[in-house]
Amino acid sequence: MPPPATTRPCGCGTGSPAPAPPSPTRRPTWPSPRTGPGSPAPAKTGPCGSVTKDDFSYDWDTLSATCPRGVTSPPWKPARADGHPRWSVLFPKPACRVCDDRVRCTGDTAGRGRHLTLMPQPLHEIQSRTRKDQDTETWQRHYALRTGCEATISETVRAHGLRRCRYRGRAKTHVQHVLTAVGTNIARLSESTSPGIWDTRTPRSPTRFRRFCERHLMHHPR
Numbered sequence: 001m002p003p004p005a006t007t008r009p010c011g012c013g014t015g016s017p018a019p020a021p022p023s024p025t026r027r028p029t030w031p032s033p034r035t036g037p038g039s040p041a042p043a044k045t046g047p048c049g050s051v052t053k054d055d056f057s058y059d060w061d062t063l064s065a066t067c068p069r070g071v072t073s074p075p076w077k078p079a080r081a082d083g084h085p086r087w088s089v090l091f092p093k094p095a096c097r098v099c100d101d102r103v104r105c106t107g108d109t110a111g112r113g114r115h116l117t118l119m120p121q122p123l124h125e126i127q128s129r130t131r132k133d134q135d136t137e138t139w140q141r142h143y144a145l146r147t148g149c150e151a152t153i154s155e156t157v158r159a160h161g162l163r164r165c166r167y168r169g170r171a172k173t174h175v176q177h178v179l180t181a182v183g184t185n186i187a188r189l190s191e192s193t194s195p196g197i198w199d200t201r202t203p204r205s206p207t208r209f210r211r212f213c214e215r216h217l218m219h220h221p222r
Contacts, residue, residue: 035143038130051105053116054128060121063087067105067114071095081117089116156180159187 057066063076071091079088091113096102106114118124133139156162160180165173206214 035139035146036130037134037143038127040131050107051101051114053118054131056116058118058124065089065091065116067091069099069101071099076118079117085120087118087120089118091115152184156184160184 051068055068059065065073065076067073073089073091076087076089079086093113096106096113099105106112119127134143153162160183162177162180166176167173
């Protein structure tokens with residue numbers, strides 16, 4: 001017999017209740033703060049500049065947005081983008097048609113109202129705060145610590161197989177990480193020389209990709 005409408009078969013075949021879809025108002029939690037660059041705010045470009053999403057003000061209690069010209073949107077509608085919950089914000093067409101900033105805001109002359117897609121409130125606030133903070137010198141100094149170790153992480157993953165765990169359990173996995181780090185250091189030391197000592201080793205032959213770049217006067221990424 002097929003399961004009732006309120007349930008659906010799970011992976012074990014017990015017909016457990018279907019989980020509720022993610023809500024746009026759900027507040028996620030993270031065990032530690034994370035630092036990373038945010039993508040720039042998408043803008044509707046025009047001949048005199050643009051009006052970005054950050055130029056609007058939002059009332060999360062009434063689910064309404066106000067544009068820089070003071071026009072308030074109708075209540076938002078739940079939506080989904082790339083499988084994630086979002087809020088769809090659509091401003092009324094009559095107000096956008098007569099607005100002096102219509103070309104700067106909507107980017108066209110078809111008379112459409114401005115449309116915004118917002119993340120849930122906690123994610124939206126994190127995104128807005130990150131976009132403002134990443135232009136400051138303090139944030140850039142803090143993020144420089146991460147950029148310095150990304151090359152090492154890439155080397156251990158691509159050259160030493162760090163992404164694949166060879167053992168079971170956290171203790172053995174930690175041992176693998178330590179041994180991988182030791183091997184990475186040994187490989188780097190074998191390619192380095194002491195200060196003041198001339199390197200007499202035969203240099204490695206260039207790869208085909210490097211020769212191709214040099215032949216066509218292209219920049220070779222290192």
